[in-house]
Amino acid sequence: MNVTKTQIDDLNAxxxxxxVKEDYAVGVDKKLKDYQKTAALDGxxxxxxxxxxxxxMYGKGLKVDEINRVIGTALSxxxxxxxxxILGEPLPNEENQKELNLEEDNYEFFYDIALSPEVNVNMxxxxxxxxxxxxxxxxxxxxxxxxxxxxxxxxxxxxxAEGTEFMKGELIELNDKFEKKEDGIDNMDAxxxxxxxxxxxxxxxxxxxKVGEEVIFDAVKSYPxxxxxxxxxxxxxxxxxxxGPNFCFVIKVIKRNKKAELNEELYTKLxxxxxxxxxxxxxxxxxxxxxxxxxxxxxxxxxxxxxxxLIDKNKDxxxxxxxxxxxxxxxxxxxTQEQVDADFAGYRDEFMWQLIKSAVxxxxxxxxxxxxxxxxxxxxxxxxxxxYGVYGLSDDQLDGFADKLLEDEKQSKNMYDRxxxxxxxSVIKSSFKVEDQVISMEDFEKLFEKK
Numbered sequence: 001m002n003v004t005k006t007q008i009d010d011l012n013a014x015x016x017x018x019x020v021k022e023d024y025a026v027g028v029d030k031k032l033k034d035y036q037k038t039a040a041l042d043g044x045x046x047x048x049x050x051x052x053x054x055x056x057m058y059g060k061g062l063k064v065d066e067i068n069r070v071i072g073t074a075l076s077x078x079x080x081x082x083x084x085x086i087l088g089e090p091l092p093n094e095e096n097q098k099e100l101n102l103e104e105d106n107y108e109f110f111y112d113i114a115l116s117p118e119v120n121v122n123m124x125x126x127x128x129x130x131x132x133x134x135x136x137x138x139x140x141x142x143x144x145x146x147x148x149x150x151x152x153x154x155x156x157x158x159x160x161a162e163g164t165e166f167m168k169g170e171l172i173e174l175n176d177k178f179e180k181k182e183d184g185i186d187n188m189d190a191x192x193x194x195x196x197x198x199x200x201x202x203x204x205x206x207x208x209x210k211v212g213e214e215v216i217f218d219a220v221k222s223y224p225x226x227x228x229x230x231x232x233x234x235x236x237x238x239x240x241x242x243x244g245p246n247f248c249f250v251i252k253v254i255k256r257n258k259k260a261e262l263n264e265e266l267y268t269k270l271x272x273x274x275x276x277x278x279x280x281x282x283x284x285x286x287x288x289x290x291x292x293x294x295x296x297x298x299x300x301x302x303x304x305x306x307x308x309x310l311i312d313k314n315k316d317x318x319x320x321x322x323x324x325x326x327x328x329x330x331x332x333x334x335x336t337q338e339q340v341d342a343d344f345a346g347y348r349d350e351f352m353w354q355l356i357k358s359a360v361x362x363x364x365x366x367x368x369x370x371x372x373x374x375x376x377x378x379x380x381x382x383x384x385x386x387x388y389g390v391y392g393l394s395d396d397q398l399d400g401f402a403d404k405l406l407e408d409e410k411q412s413k414n415m416y417d418r419x420x421x422x423x424x425x426s427v428i429k430s431s432f433k434v435e436d437q438v439i440s441m442e443d444f445e446k447l448f449e450k451k
Contacts, residue, residue: 003078011115011320017074021105027066060102085116088327114320120313121359123431131302132439134294136287155255163207164195168253174246187234197222211251219247306428310356357424364427372419377402
């Protein structure tokens, strides 16, 4: 095998791979022998099919597979060994590449590559980037406290519905004449929430109703979400699609959520024993938690502004646009050339950011350690649990949830990427002059409006 590179210009090159039979024949023969061991054909015992027949049946396909494997390995190794910093991935050369003739023994393959241009990642304290700190208002604080009191309340039996209750009873599907539908849905243990009912007309029918009474209502309008509707009916989503809108609900139980009280029991449940002692400390802790949640929004906005500043710093850098457009088309089958041309400005910024980020990583020798990934997993776990009103977990408890997240390969990769991005932005943040600006949530959201 022989691999060479021909430089076309500063940004484009062609890699040529020359294969002879010896480069792939051993691999093909090995795979054929493996096939022979398990091959089953009429007239022959399993594993005793003659090699000539096996080769005729599978030889060409295995040859193609092995050649592709050898080429892929050779291409990857050459790029790594020669430390070529490329954009996108190699693409077959459109001019020189011939169709594969399986009757031949020796082959030549040509691949276009795009070489990354140098970018400027020099940053100084003379360059300013705003860091927007979102103000936690009294209204935001009270809304959060109300949510905590609601989510940590208790369900109590009541006699009459007011419109926010949880009910249990029998749900009966009706026909067009509002009679019980033959072979229709009849769920003896149905549950529904008036608080989440979407149809006002139906909700009004439930108000002031008592245990033992019946309500005829439009269940489809009331619960338009397919999963919620099917769950209430006690059937699969497919079965629920065949249901009509009219139902009768026979009320057996009415429960109303009684909000939790601000007391030591709630403080302990949310934050742990002894962490919060009174209402003032509780409000301070909730306000602090809101501020921490909002930090994510602020960090995202800082990333947007810092990226723009660094991309603008490199606005004169030339990219191999022709190659990159080919690569976008090759990796996005549903896209057209017209779409790529129209959207390329956005793609260009993303390519530039990847170059800039890579340069920052190399220049500052940034590395992601196992503990960096674990720390991100803890943050994600804590944020997810807080959505359900769970606060104040110990480090050991958070570690358990974090480990569970990291068991998933996709999640683990995502955490690694987030840890890397966090380190990159930390370097950028320490390199620019960062100016804190307190801002209302309303004005913060306006920053994202298109101008």
